Amino acid sequence: TEYAGLGEVSGKRVLVRSDLNVPLEGTTITDDGRIRASVPTIRELADAGARVVVAAHLGRPKGEPDAAYSLAPVAARLGELLGRDVAFATDTVGESAQATVAALEDGQVAVLENVRFNAGETSKDDAERGAFANRLAALADAFVSDGFGVVHRKQASVYDVAQRLPHTMGGLVAAEIDVLRRLTLDPERPYVVVLGGSKVSDKLGVIDNLLGKADKLLIGGGMVFTFLAAEGHEVGKSILEEDQLDTCRDYLRRARDAGVELLLPSDIIIDTEFPSGDRRPAPGVVPSSEIPSDCLGLDIGPASAATYAKALADARTVFWNGPMGVFEVDAFAAGTKAVAEALTKVDGLTVVGGGDSAAAVRTLGFDEAAFGHISTGGGASLEYLEGKELPGITVLEES
Numbered sequence: 001t002e003y004a005g006l007g008e009v010s011g012k013r014v015l016v017r018s019d020l021n022v023p024l025e026g027t028t029i030t031d032d033g034r035i036r037a038s039v040p041t042i043r044e045l046a047d048a049g050a051r052v053v054v055a056a057h058l059g060r061p062k063g064e065p066d067a068a069y070s071l072a073p074v075a076a077r078l079g080e081l082l083g084r085d086v087a088f089a090t091d092t093v094g095e096s097a098q099a100t101v102a103a104l105e106d107g108q109v110a111v112l113e114n115v116r117f118n119a120g121e122t123s124k125d126d127a128e129r130g131a132f133a134n135r136l137a138a139l140a141d142a143f144v145s146d147g148f149g150v151v152h153r154k155q156a157s158v159y160d161v162a163q164r165l166p167h168t169m170g171g172l173v174a175a176e177i178d179v180l181r182r183l184t185l186d187p188e189r190p191y192v193v194v195l196g197g198s199k200v201s202d203k204l205g206v207i208d209n210l211l212g213k214a215d216k217l218l219i220g221g222g223m224v225f226t227f228l229a230a231e232g233h234e235v236g237k238s239i240l241e242e243d244q245l246d247t248c249r250d251y252l253r254r255a256r257d258a259g260v261e262l263l264l265p266s267d268i269i270i271d272t273e274f275p276s277g278d279r280r281p282a283p284g285v286v287p288s289s290e291i292p293s294d295c296l297g298l299d300i301g302p303a304s305a306a307t308y309a310k311a312l313a314d315a316r317t318v319f320w321n322g323p324m325g326v327f328e329v330d331a332f333a334a335g336t337k338a339v340a341e342a343l344t345k346v347d348g349l350t351v352v353g354g355g356d357s358a359a360a361v362r363t364l365g366f367d368e369a370a371f372g373h374i375s376t377g378g379g380a381s382l383e384y385l386e387g388k389e390l391p392g393i394t395v396l397e398e399s
């Protein structure tokens, strides 16, 4: 009846911050990976006799109730996965939350409505955040921080509440940090990093940091085109960040100087439009130096996919963040599939980080067990690898 770091929890109200921010289409959950990853901690606490109160966010509502971002479907799915009833409070800290928590018996679980329905959750103002954290803390006797995907956010339910209650790190956060530490401290070599996703500007800190640590850096996704443009190529209608051209040139130069192999795709899958609605994709493949002016790149091509797979073959440590193309559409999924496939064959530590790449792995039908670790954190794992301080972790160590 004890939870490591908290001691006796039986009969106590334990607030658990989980990251249940899952992709939804209407009220249908399209990937429940984060909910499944949150189950063990919640189950362990409930089995120990705690009255478990789960706080989480969904999307980015504007600090007020918004039905489109309700956690109700998520709470229902959590109940299915736990195999027990899960109560749902229709507000965050108001009458419904108070009554729901008061009605909990030992070993029962409740989920509060989306904490971001309250402006205090994400406020930059310490007092406003603190006021909301006080109300959250009043619902519980202890706090377990288990939402790894949000530990990089200085938010009331992640940061301030830990200053107000006896607290500990949950098992999921501990496991995630353990893996990321192995990546940063002394990775077995060759250490290969695969970065995708649409924007270079989201990955600047990570590229900066990894240029000194990784042996190979394979680039895919939308950010390819800013690199290609930085090398002087035409990229047609592809996504391009003009303001990052100099940065990309600098990365290419630094990689050369440091002896890091920075690979860009040699061929690209193109179309004349971004896939949407009923429009039938008409993919073509061109050398990456010959993207027609009326086309845009939507995936890495087959030659590049083969090159990337080969670059991964002898890796002993791999970190992958960000899809190689618009994998949600079959015609543009091959690059991401090839990288995922290559990762499953690596003899060593493979870490898939980031909501999108984790979802890609699952929706493309791969067995999660074939990967060493699938992180529940996107921004959080990137910020860790950048060497940034994560407020949700430091607060646990400080107070």
Ligand code: 3PG
Binding pocket: 019, 021, 059, 060, 149, 150, 153, 355, 377, 378, 379, 380
């Ligand atoms: C994520 O999806 O990366 C986390 O749940 C954090 O969400 P946020 O970027 O809206 O803070």
